[in-house]
Amino acid sequence: MKRFLQTIIAVVFLMGVFIAPSITLADSDGSTETEAINEKFGAPIVVYGGNLSEAEKQSVKESLKITDSSDVQEIEVTGQDLAKYLKDGDASARMFSSAKITRKDAGKGLVINIVTPNNITEVTTEMYANAMLTAGIQDAVVEIAAPKPVTGHSALVGIYKAYEVTGEKLDPERTDVASDELSVATILSKDAGIDEAKVSELLTEIKKQIAEQNPVSREEVEKIVTEQLSKLKIELSEKDRQLLIDIMDRIRQLDIDFSKWSDQLNDLSKTIEDKIGKIVDNEGFWQSVKDFFKNLIDSIRSIFS
Secondary structure (H helix, E strand, O other): OHHHHHHHHHHHHHHHHHHOOOOOOOOOOOOOOOOOOOOOOOOOEEEEEOOOOHHHHHHHHHHOOOOOHHHOEEEEEOHHHHHHHOOOOOOOOOOOOEEEEEEOOOOOOEEEEEOOOOOEOOOOHHHHHHHHHHHOOOOEEEEEEOOOOEOOHHHHHHHHHHHHHOOOOOOHHHHHHHHHHHHHHHHHHHOOOOOHHHHHHHHHHHHHHHHHHOOOOHHHHHHHHHHHHHHOOOOOOHHHHHHHHHHHHHHHOOOOOHHHOHHHHHHHHHHHHHHHHHHHHHHHHHHHHHHHHHHHHHHHHHHHO
């Protein structure tokens, strides 16, 4: 009986661990104070999806913590913008995902934060970062939000428009390739069933090798892709493999100073590795939970046998 009581106490304790709420508080710089506007770059720019209703727009404002519209510059992104920045963009597309862009000094890097993670269903922070680097966007804090579940693709077009508003000139070929890269990433994750973090790791590692090796032909790019698929133990269908080679060969042909990419790609790679490490640790934790309950059931059976 004593052994039985000890077992029940252990169950109650473990259930408390599972049921107790977990609260995480975080600010981008660890401060609770409102960040001062960088007068060199002007106010942060908020880009709203053009198809948001007034209620949905208000929801996005709350998610992005916009309490005073005079503190930000507000614009909208529409299907017309999609057609402008993407070669095959549909001008009638409906746009809902939104973003707040705060530009930073050179060398600060990209900080991506999806503030409504349950409503951005296909695109991860690492996917956004990879695509933005391809497009030529760097040194900014980007916060992404949506009032209801959407894929998240239109937020990237909104970010392109925000940079144009600030006077930056983005290469249309790079923005087009970057958006297609985002589509490939979501295809590999959603259709091919590869973990999102693993997809981001694959794209980042291939781009790092392109930056280091400076391939001059599609065949050399294909070799890099094949090596990284093998290294990361990822299996793709021939169709998805060719899709990946196609987008990486297009990246290889872009007018990019790849030597300047190394540090940013290395930072992104480290972030993804940390994320994958946490996923692996969590898998180990849940396996230990399964083992605990298996042993628990065996113990209860032995008591009554």
